[in-house]
Amino acid sequence: MAAVVLAGVALQLMLPHVSERAGLIACCLPIGVAGWYAWVGFRRQARAQRGRQRLGLHFGAIAGALLGTSYLLYTADAVIGSRSLVDGAADAFGTAAALMAMPAVLVAVPSFPNRIARATYAIDVTTVAGAIFATAWQLVLAQVFVGLHPGERGVFVLTILPEVIAAALALMLMSRPAAGRYHSMRTLAGGMGAFALAAIISVHNRTEGLTWYANGLGAVYLIAGLAIGLVSQSAVAPEDNAADGEPTGSWSILPYLPVAVALSSVAVPYAHTGVLNPVLIWTLLGTSVLAMARQFLNLLAVKALVTDLEEQRHRLDHLAHHDTLTGLPNxxxxxxxxxxxxxxxxxxxxxxxxxxxxxxxxxxxxxxxxxxxxxxxxxxxxxxxxxxxxxxxxxxxxxxxxxxxxxxxxxxxxxxxxxxxxxxxxxxxxxxxxxxxxxxxxxxxxxxxxxxxxxxxxxxxxxxxxxxxxxxxxxxxxxxxxxxxx
CATH class of the missing domain: 3.30.70.270 (Reverse transcriptase/Diguanylate cyclase domain)
Known part of the structure; x- marks a missing residue:
């Protein structure tokens, strides 16, 4: 992983000194190869797994193939010299890769012990996704959205949303206790989150008229792609609930960072202008509703835990005072x-x-x-x-x-x-x-x-x-x- 980061930094330092075409090829070609390398790796892992774990790895393989295809198309476009020839198809494959990555993570990671835990996790993912979207909207996306033709705005939002949700899933995955036992899971999540960050930086650079690799975008793209390829060769977490549960330790604060950043990015401009964008109002309102729903689920979880403990106490008391074979008093x-x-x-x-x-x-x-x-x-x-x-x-x-x-x-x-x-x-x-x-x-x-x-x-x-x-x-x-x- 250290080598992957060094490769990204080296690429970023090199890009200002080469032509745009050479820079695009140097960035996109390794990612395209890494995507297909991930396809091979995840398929090989899938053969050794069963059930939901195997299905999740197959989703990961499809996501890798789509990612590889997307960046090989970008490479071909750069070689031809026309940035617009296959960009649409490449963008579509990239969005499809993000969509496939979501079920890959949801299916491949350790499962949840009950419905309340699953519902709480879904609310957390939605809340984090809303916070990421609110921050990106406040800092970058709103400017682009205003400049688009009305017919293009829906497509723009639908293109960004998979990246945002993938980033939320990545943060939640990295915060789960079981991920700490398998570094490959956090590496996978880190790669997904990096691609989401790259998508937002890319939008910002185009809006501001900056070079495509400005703000470290070249490094972020390469690190994200190579990380996905790297994790495909490492064992993804097996089905194991024993280490799972509520997030604990320093990783547990990860899901809350986007919420804190979102509140800051909205509160600071509001303090100066006194105006909130309608999109932000609805996003923050939805986040608040989800937070209340989560607290309700927490109460249900506590009640279920108390009931379960009481049932266990009764079972233990019964075992202590009854014969295990006949069920009669002992x-x-x-x-x-x-x-x-x-x-x-x-x-x-x-x-x-x-x-x-x-x-x-x-x-x-x-x-x-x-x-x-x-x-x-x-x-x-x-x-x-x-x-x-x-x-x-x-x-x-x-x-x-x-x-x-x-x-x-x-x-x-x-x-x-x-x-x-x-x-x-x-x-x-x-x-x-x-x-x-x-x-x-x-x-x-x-x-x-x-x-x-x-x-x-x-x-x-x-x-x-x-x-x-x-x-x-x-x-x-x-x-x-x-x-x-x-």
């Missing part, structure tokens, strides 16, 4: 809920705690596979829940072990009846991995009277009852009934 959630129920139980209230173990679960895992075992656990959790009353709780402790909290039972018989209902639900035929099977379970029950704060002891008692159920032949309910304990 051990931690059960302990929290059961302790709260036991602590606030009335003095004469009986609370039952059951520990359930599936019989033969290991055999299902060994013969049918772990996926079948997971399916069995999910269906078992659903059936246990279906057998419970409202207010009862089932949780998965781990493996094939479940724990059930049944508040306000009338006594041991009521607790055993609740366990029998659960086993009856489990015993119904179950389709697992295409195989119909019947699942049995064993349940140990422990009851607590009144408020209690020893959940671990109550669970240990239920575990002892569970071992008694398994020793009794499995598929049954057993209660823990030590002497002296309610």
């Amino acid at each position: 051990r931690a959630a059960f302990y929290t809920g059961a302790r709260a129920v036991l602590a606030r139980a009335a003095p004469d209230t009986i609370t039952a705690v059951m520990v359930l173990d599936l019989d033969g679960f290991k055999k299902v895992n060994d013969t049918q596979g772990h996926a079948a075992g997971d399916t069995l656990l999910i269906q078992a959790g659903e059936r246990i829940g279906a057998a419970l009353r409202q207010g009862d709780t089932v949780a998965r402790l781990g493996g094939d072990e479940f724990v059930i909290l049944v508040p306000e039972v009338t006594g041991l018989d009521d607790a055993v009846a609740a366990g029998d209902r659960i086993l009856e639900q489990l015993a119904a035929p179950m389709l697992v991995a295409g195989v119909t099977m019947r699942v049995k379970g064993s349940i140990g029950v422990s009851v607590a009277v009144g408020p209690r704060d020893d959940l671990d002891q109550i669970l240990a008692d239920a575990d002892r009852a569970l071992y008694q159920a398994k020793d009794a032949g499995k598929g049954v309910v057993r209660c823990f009934e030590p002497a002296g304990r309610g």
